[in-house]
Amino acid sequence: MHHRRVPRALVLALGLALGALAGTAAADDRGDIRSEITRRHDEAVKRLQDWIALPSIAAENRNSEEGAEYMAKLARDAGFQKVEIVKTDGKPGVFATLDAGAKKTVGLYFMYDVKQFDPAEWSSPPLEGRIVDKPDYGKAIVGRGAVNQKGPESAFLAALHAIRGANKKMPVNLVLVAEGEEEIGSPHIAQIVRRPDIAAAMKNTMGVFMPSAEQEADGTVTVTLGAKGVVELELVSSGEKWGRGPSKDVHSSLKAMVDSPSWHLIKALDTLVSDDGNTITVDGYPKAPPISPEHRAMIDAAVKASPDGEALAKKQLGVQHWIGDLPWQAAQERLISQPTINIEGLVGGYTGQGGKTVLPHRAVAKIDMRLVPGMTKDAAVAALKSHLAKHGFGDIEVNVSGGYNPTSTDPNSPLIRAQVATLRSLGIEPLLWPRGAGSYPGFVFTDPPLSLASGHFGLGTGGGAHAPDEFYVIESSNPKVQGYDGAVMSFVDYLYELGK
Structure with missing residues (x-):
């Protein structure tokens, strides 16, 4: 995606210790789902590797029809009863619904396309999805689309497989839209989402989220309330x-x-x-518009939480000065506003x-x-x-x-409140961040006529989006950071929280 997340050092959390993923609330009644996730680990990782092996690249007109067919198959396999490929003036999309007879319905946004790549720049073949030892991270899968966005999306699908495999009833109904043009600026996303029957299904949701790897390398988690x-x-x-x-x-x-x-x-x-x-x-x-006092306070909290934030950011970005030699707090305010x-x-x-x-x-x-x-x-x-x-x-x-257009979501929306509640139940105190400096097409959900909440969610981490050696962590060496199974379980916990 258009690098929605700023580097780790730019957004730092409140430094509370991260509890083990087995939060007390979830441990008792979801133990069988957790066991099912463990049992299905190899199958889920293989599903991700197979998906990485089929690159759909809108900018190169590569595998768009095949990518949409494959996305549709993944949705059917995960339990969506109604799955349809949606034609647009560009690359096709996918519309799918999962009716669990639940009281609440949640929207999902997926992308099946990936960025271009040059195999000569990679340390292992970009379509192989090889699992390698990554210093400071653990075992990670390396491939184009590994973190942006197939890894987290496959982990969400694995959560659905595990819930069904454990003979549990899904806590919410799901409405999914997927596109194959995110990496070229989503020129036809509105043709998918605003089709009358799809818009009607979406209107019935409590909001729309994109599965994502939202943990930083040190375990911190930021809840982002929009994007440019x-x-x-x-x-x-x-x-x-x-x-x-x-x-x-x-x-x-x-x-x-x-x-x-x-x-x-x-x-x-x-x-x-x-x-x-x-x-x-x-x-x-x-x-x-001028930056709001509420957003200024969020940035102030982030800056105070990490005395080393500015030095880390400069090192990570290879930058010596901010625009106009602004101090760190003012540079951050400028970044989001x-x-x-x-x-x-x-x-x-x-x-x-x-x-x-x-x-x-x-x-x-x-x-x-x-x-x-x-x-x-x-x-x-x-x-x-x-x-x-x-x-x-x-x-x-x-x-x-x-x-x-840009997108914004109210921190008090049920979709975002459920993210914060899920993270807190797992011993994580997230930091609210006004908006990502990058972009994703959340406007199609947050603008009228739908006017829904929209966000990103998911534990786990990765890196190298749009770059060589893109990776997604499968087995984490840091106990504060979840690997693949922990990411899958975070989606299970979030779905149960949304269903409350």
Whole structure:
């Protein structure tokens, strides 16, 4: 996903000792489910390995139909009675329902797609799901999609297998939607969720959550109350569209009398931000509301909880200064409350070894814009286009590939209260965090017409999302951090808490 979680050091918990997963409340009446999880461990890990072996990569148009079919099969195998593949204008989604005759119904959001990978960069094959010894973690499965998001999702499915295998009645009914385009900005998620029958099923839930690995390497757990929105786009400057500069690459000596589309793009980019690159200067851009006292207090608690937080964060990120040399607390406040315009990549002309004296006819900037609540994707894109036109750059193409609005959930919603209650029953005091600095398409649940709570939940840990050697811990060497079976049990406990 679009790296929803900030590095461990940026969000630190209140330092209370983490109890063993066998919380007293759960230990007595769920012992048989726990035994079933242990008994089915190998089967569950094999299910994850088989899933990792089938990569669905939206950006490469790879295995999307197969990925949706496989997601549908996993849902059927886990006990969903009604499972349907949903066509969209992009990659297909999956809609599934599990009716347990329970009083309460819970929504689930899954993604079956994964990020691209280059096998040459990996220490073991990215589709093999090999289990390796990982220093400081224990035994971990390494593969593309291991933590983002197939590991936690498979652990949730394993919880359903274990409940059924122990002959227990499911404590809640489930409504599942899955998509295959999360990694390209979820351009068609609304076509799935807003289909009238799916929207009606979702409307009946107490909220929607995504199975996730929410423990940090030291055992701490953060409950995140939302995420920034995102827009992914390309700005393309070309001689053809501009009507100036060449319509094909020409010799660089001609720069003496021919305009440069590359410089044209750079001058356009320069108008989007202040001289230091840190303040958005797009005319008419949607304004971010000021940070709320409630959110400021959450950040204050996190900063006070860890005196070493800033030093750890700087080391982890390879950063020496925050924007404007802000102190740590102010930098954190900015992280959650401010929108961004970021250049992901600049592509133009010759980029091979040595020089090549050309005047390129085309240059591209790959951009992502993060949005905070109070802002919308459509308003941000409209302002960008109008700004470029007003400043003499109306010829530059704005090609939006994906994105969506920000999302926020009330900490007092039953969905979030049940997370906190589950964690406390396991001896964990979670830290509430206003919103992730990254993005996921929770807007489709939290915006009208559904206006539901949405969040992430799950014990266990991993790392390397979007990077080589992505991993998910199977057997943890740290007693405060759960391995695979502990993650599975955390979903069982959460479902029972939601059913209360």
